[in-house]
Amino acid sequence: MPESVPTVKGYLPLHFTFRLIFAYAVPMFQGPANRKNFVVTCKTCRRDIPTGLDEFPFQSVTVVCPLCGEARRYRPSETFLGRVDHLVVHQNRRPR
Numbered sequence: 284m285p286e287s288v289p290t291v292k293g294y295l296p297l298h299f300t301f302r303l304i305f306a307y308a309v310p311m312f313q314g315p316a317n318r319k320n321f322v323v324t325c326k327t328c329r330r331d332i333p334t335g336l337d338e339f340p341f342q343s344v345t346v347v348c349p350l351c352g353e354a355r356r357y358r359p360s361e362t363f364l365g366r367v368d369h370l371v372v373h374q375n376r377r378p379r
């Protein structure tokens with residue numbers, strides 16, 4: 284270990300501790316639940332629901348709301364890149 288790194292006897296250097304924390308924390312942020320998706324705001328329950336599309340739609344898309352079951356058409360202007368409502372993410376994890 285280089286002489287220039289200040290250490291307190293019995294403690295790890297601070298930068299080394301941070302590196303350990305990030306080594307464990309980073310994989311948790313790479314899950315598909317946190318990936319940004321093209322979402323629309325449900326016209327019935329007003330929650331952000333996933334369109335299931337990987338690319339921006341240039342035509343109207345029909346999206347079935349996983350929360351209220353409402354199937355509606357959404358224009359491209361109503362589609363935006365964002366995160367789905369936490370209720371939708373929660374529901375997807377629970378098998379029916």
Ligand SMILES: [Zn+2]
Nearest residue numbers: 325328348351
């Ligand atoms: Zn809905």
